[in-house]
Amino acid sequence: MFEYLLQGILATFQMDVFPFLLAGVTGGIAIGALPGLTATMGVAIMLPFTFGMGAGASLAMLIGVYVGAIYGGSIPAILLRTPGTPASAATAIDGHELVKQGYATKALSISVICSFLGGLVSTIMLITVSPMLANFALRFSAPEYFTLALFGLTIIASISAKSMTKGLIGGFLGLIVACIGLDPITSTPRYTFGVMELYNGLSIIPVLIGLFAISECLLQAEQLNLGAGNAIKKFSHSFVSRKEFREFLPSGLKSSLMGTLIGSVPGAGADIAAFVCYNEARRSSKKPETFGKGSLEGIAAAEAGNNGVTGGALVPLLTLGVPGDAVAAVLLGALTIQGLSPGPMLFQNSPDVVYGVFSSMLIANFLMLIVGLLGIKLFCRIVEVPKVLIVPMIAMLAVVGAYSMNNSMFDVGVALGFGFLGYLLTKCEIPLSPIVLAIILGPMAETNLRKSLMMYEGSWSFLYERPIVVVFIALAALSIYSTWRIKKKVNASEQEQAAAA
Amino acid sequence: MIYGAILLFALVFLFLATQFQEAGDMHAIGSGFYPILTCFILAGLCIMQLVTEWRTASDDQAEAEPANWQRALMVFAVLAVYGLGMMLIGYLPATILGFMAILFLLGVRRWTWYLAAPVFSFALSYIFAEVFMVFLPAGSLFQ
Amino acid sequence: MKKSLKAIAGVVALSLGSSLAMAADYPARNIRMIVPFGAGGGTDSVARALAEYTEPHLGQPIAIMNRTGGAGAVGMTAGANSRADGYTITMITREIVSLPKLGLMQVDSEAFKMVRLVNFDPALVTVKADSPYKTMGDIIEKAKANPGSVKFASTAKPNFYALAIERNQDVTFNQIPFNGAAEASTAVMGGHVEFTITGPGEVKSQVESGQLRPLAVMAEKRLASMPEVPTMKELGFDVVSGTWRGIAVPKKTPDEIVAKLESAIGKAVADKDFVAFMEKGNFFIEDKSAAEFTKFIGEDTKSLMPIIEKL
Numbered sequence: 001m002f003e004y005l006l007q008g009i010l011a012t013f014q015m016d017v018f019p020f021l022l023a024g025v026t027g028g029i030a031i032g033a034l035p036g037l038t039a040t041m042g043v044a045i046m047l048p049f050t051f052g053m054g055a056g057a058s059l060a061m062l063i064g065v066y067v068g069a070i071y072g073g074s075i076p077a078i079l080l081r082t083p084g085t086p087a088s089a090a091t092a093i094d095g096h097e098l099v100k101q102g103y104a105t106k107a108l109s110i111s112v113i114c115s116f117l118g119g120l121v122s123t124i125m126l127i128t129v130s131p132m133l134a135n136f137a138l139r140f141s142a143p144e145y146f147t148l149a150l151f152g153l154t155i156i157a158s159i160s161a162k163s164m165t166k167g168l169i170g171g172f173l174g175l176i177v178a179c180i181g182l183d184p185i186t187s188t189p190r191y192t193f194g195v196m197e198l199y200n201g202l203s204i205i206p207v208l209i210g211l212f213a214i215s216e217c218l219l220q221a222e223q224l225n226l227g228a229g230n231a232i233k234k235f236s237h238s239f240v241s242r243k244e245f246r247e248f249l250p251s252g253l254k255s256s257l258m259g260t261l262i263g264s265v266p267g268a269g270a271d272i273a274a275f276v277c278y279n280e281a282r283r284s285s286k287k288p289e290t291f292g293k294g295s296l297e298g299i300a301a302a303e304a305g306n307n308g309v310t311g312g313a314l315v316p317l318l319t320l321g322v323p324g325d326a327v328a329a330v331l332l333g334a335l336t337i338q339g340l341s342p343g344p345m346l347f348q349n350s351p352d353v354v355y356g357v358f359s360s361m362l363i364a365n366f367l368m369l370i371v372g373l374l375g376i377k378l379f380c381r382i383v384e385v386p387k388v389l390i391v392p393m394i395a396m397l398a399v400v401g402a403y404s405m406n407n408s409m410f411d412v413g414v415a416l417g418f419g420f421l422g423y424l425l426t427k428c429e430i431p432l433s434p435i436v437l438a439i440i441l442g443p444m445a446e447t448n449l450r451k452s453l454m455m456y457e458g459s460w461s462f463l464y465e466r467p468i469v470v471v472f473i474a475l476a477a478l479s480i481y482s483t484w485r486i487k488k489k490v491n492a493s494e495q496e497q498a499a500a501a
Numbered sequence: 502m503i504y505g506a507i508l509l510f511a512l513v514f515l516f517l518a519t520q521f522q523e524a525g526d527m528h529a530i531g532s533g534f535y536p537i538l539t540c541f542i543l544a545g546l547c548i549m550q551l552v553t554e555w556r557t558a559s560d561d562q563a564e565a566e567p568a569n570w571q572r573a574l575m576v577f578a579v580l581a582v583y584g585l586g587m588m589l590i591g592y593l594p595a596t597i598l599g600f601m602a603i604l605f606l607l608g609v610r611r612w613t614w615y616l617a618a619p620v621f622s623f624a625l626s627y628i629f630a631e632v633f634m635v636f637l638p639a640g641s642l643f644q
Numbered sequence: 645m646k647k648s649l650k651a652i653a654g655v656v657a658l659s660l661g662s663s664l665a666m667a668a669d670y671p672a673r674n675i676r677m678i679v680p681f682g683a684g685g686g687t688d689s690v691a692r693a694l695a696e697y698t699e700p701h702l703g704q705p706i707a708i709m710n711r712t713g714g715a716g717a718v719g720m721t722a723g724a725n726s727r728a729d730g731y732t733i734t735m736i737t738r739e740i741v742s743l744p745k746l747g748l749m750q751v752d753s754e755a756f757k758m759v760r761l762v763n764f765d766p767a768l769v770t771v772k773a774d775s776p777y778k779t780m781g782d783i784i785e786k787a788k789a790n791p792g793s794v795k796f797a798s799t800a801k802p803n804f805y806a807l808a809i810e811r812n813q814d815v816t817f818n819q820i821p822f823n824g825a826a827e828a829s830t831a832v833m834g835g836h837v838e839f840t841i842t843g844p845g846e847v848k849s850q851v852e853s854g855q856l857r858p859l860a861v862m863a864e865k866r867l868a869s870m871p872e873v874p875t876m877k878e879l880g881f882d883v884v885s886g887t888w889r890g891i892a893v894p895k896k897t898p899d900e901i902v903a904k905l906e907s908a909i910g911k912a913v914a915d916k917d918f919v920a921f922m923e924k925g926n927f928f929i930e931d932k933s934a935a936e937f938t939k940f941i942g943e944d945t946k947s948l949m950p951i952i953e954k955l
Contacts, residue, residue, distance in 0.1 A: 141831065182748075185821055196748075200712065321853065322833075336925045406710065
């Protein structure tokens with residue numbers, strides 16, 4: 001195995017592969033950073049260019065785009081509170097808080113370090129234990145998906161800094177919005193009002209762009225005071241300290257493992273992983289009350305979690321021949337174009353290709369770390385751009401981003417509508433991230449609950465008969481309990497302060 | 502106010518959800534079950550929040566609104582017109598004009614700042630149209 | 645800039661010239677192909693490859709424009725309502741027949757002029773390797789004895805493959821919907837559902853590695869790549885079903901333009917590199933001229949009607 005891996009790594013450093021890998025990673029970071037362009041889209045756009053390349057270069061480039069794009073989304077999420085891809089929606093929560101406190105460099109460096117960590121851990125797991133991961137993935141069925149989503153959803157109540165009710169209102173609003181479209185089980189139109197564009201439901205990208213980017217523009221426009229707006233905001237260039245590193249490393253490592261597991265399950269991608277890992281990090285944190293207020297652990301968990309998916313998603317591709325997420329589906333296409341059929345036979349028939357994929361993944365993550373770290377200084381410049389220019393820039397970028405996903409003016413309308421909604425809700429201190437979380441996880445919960453009932457012919461026994469399900473239910477219960485405990489703690493300290501005053 | 506609006510929204514959607522087709526076979530729960538449950542809880546939450554606000558109303562009233570909300574509305578109007586205008590006059594001119602309009606609304610009067618509009622717009626349309634091959638609206642007036 | 649000048653020149657030419665002159669110049673600028681499904685899927689791969697190999701025969705680039713939504717309804721409607729000048733072509737799929745009949749799409753195949761059929765993938769029934777079902781007959785028997793007891797992983801709802809079998813044999817399966825073939829076949833491999841029906845390419849590697857076992861193919865004749873798998877007809881179940889992809893333009897497009905497109909696509913489909921691409925991707929080439937394609941759609945509508953009416 002090591003011999004093959006070594007050969008693979010050497011092959012990856014050859015001039016007919018390495019430049020493509022580097023181009024892929026850098027291009028991927030740019031694609032991820034632009035709202036409206038996702039990892040899936042980036043890889044699909046690059047695919048025709050690889051028709052004429054060899055298998056090694058083609059896969060290296062696509063893998064580079066994949067790894068880069070999942071990380072790239074976090075840059076605007078942190079700096080502008082505008083997630084570049086849905087996978088970075090969870091990063092925006094704490095990342096942008098840190099920037100507001102003046103720690104842009106710190107937030108960006110945690111994000112790139114943990115993205116690297118997630119990618120590295122998941123690649124190592126992919127290389128070493130992928131048959132076991134595949135076995136785990138095969139045990140995932142509708143009940144497991146349902147309870148995984150349920151666990152992810154329990155964070156809604158605690159995401160809101162001030163009022164639990166407000167967080168819940170945001171979350172349930174998201175759950176209803178997510179019902180729009182054809183019912184996934186029976187194809188009954190729900191809340192579509194006969195509008196064809198709504199049959200597939202609202203696309204997450206324009207909703208995300210509206211809620212975060214456009215609402216932010218409106219809020220800025222309202223608060224902007226020209227004199228203050230021109231003044232360059234002071235911020236700290238400090239990197240992460242060793243103490244901080246030790247603080248967020250455990251949650252980064254745990255999220256890397258969880259991200260890999262979630263990635264190895266077909267149908268659950270980086271966006272879901274980021275939120276689930278974020279929730280788990282908060283649940284198990286020693287300082288859960290800092291989540292949502294610029295927690296380093298929060299950024300670490302979300303970023304390690306979403307990049308952890310990259311290696312995991314290749315597990316079912318290489319072991320079962322089925323793609324773990326939409327990006328892996330495109331990679332599957334790339335493999336078949338090269339005349340290779342993915343699946344367990346690939347290890348026997350073309351080990352060079354398999355180990356080429358492994359070493360491309362490994363090196364892509366190192367390249368991402370280097371490019372990311374080198375880029376931090378450049379990215380931080382965005383914070384120094386005067387606010388009066390940032391507002392129209394984000395606004396224009398938001399509109400073209402919403403449009404580009406599907407070449408659709410309807411999506412631009414959706415983004416504008418949600419932008420206004422986000423503006424109103426923020427004024428009432430209703431948090432926006434529960435809405436996004438609910439839109440991502442709500443349909444997964446509903447569909448799989450109903451599928452479970454169909455599989456169990458109407459019986460609810462799946463809730464206690466299946467071990468993984470029981471684990472998720474326990475985690476969900478613990479999560480609710482810890483939310484209640486945190487609220488009590490926060491209330492107590494507030495009362496103390498009030499008494500002292 | 503907003504909780505009233507959300508409450509109304511929840512009730513309307515609740516009513517609509519009761520109209521959905523119910524599950525044909527015995528193994529499943531129907532299309533309506535989950536939206537009804539969600540709308541019901543949302544309505545409940547809104548009522549809770551309304552009650553809380555009503556009880557603490559005196560505190561909230563004290564907070565004056567210093568913010569310039571008219572400007573936010575105007576920026577929103579510019580964006581809406583920009584979206585429609587893009588269809589008519591094409592992406593690039595609409596973006597330049599939209600960018601300038603927002604700068605104007607934000608109170609920028611020095612003309613040098615307005616140079617950012619064409620620079621940014623050209624860069625953006627180059628990246629999306631040429632590098633990522635996204636079809637930007639060409640404008641129906643010119644087609 | 646150059647591009648937009650060219651576009652303006654094209655527009656001027658369009659407005660000045662008669663439809664004949666327009667057709668004579670065609671194609672004078674780049675062409676866009678609307679793909680009603682997302683980037684990365686099967687329809688998208690076929691479209692991108694077809695565009696790649698058609699370009700040299702038309703002398704103009706063809707750019708792919710994914711317009712997803714409504715299970716293909718959004719993209720196909722946009723294609724039907726686009727300008728009838730041959731510069732917007734649409735990859736249409738079997739949904740053009742089924743969606744309007746289900747009331748999920750306002751336009752139907754009448755809004756298009758067919759250019760060329762490119763691909764037809766017959767449906768393949770597969771079970772888990774160690775499944776107790778040895779033949780298709782076993783599944784039908786169990787479903788007959790105990791309606792709704794056999795769990796079927798459906799890749800789309802409504803699933804016309806399974807409905808065709810249900811109608812023909814008067815049985816009912818417990819249809820559990822999955823989001824595409826990947827999730828459905830994983831559920832079969834995991835033993836959570838009992839069988840699925842997909843395109844042969846979507847399960848080829850699992851069949852080769854022995855994780856899935858094919859029981860029958862819903863085609864007229866056996867597949868060249870899986871000669872040991874019997875057709876449904878051989879087994880005594882008269883059901884043929886599958887999915888197809890072809891190119892169409894709005895109804896009002898001048899015939900000269902359609903003829904140019906038809907011949908260019910015909911050359912692309914015959915291109916040995918395209919053939920190789922399709923073979924590797926496990927897509928089956930089905931080359932039908934405009935007239936044959938139109939007839940084919942009429943027949944497919946007839947075969948789907950009784951199934952849809954029952955819904």
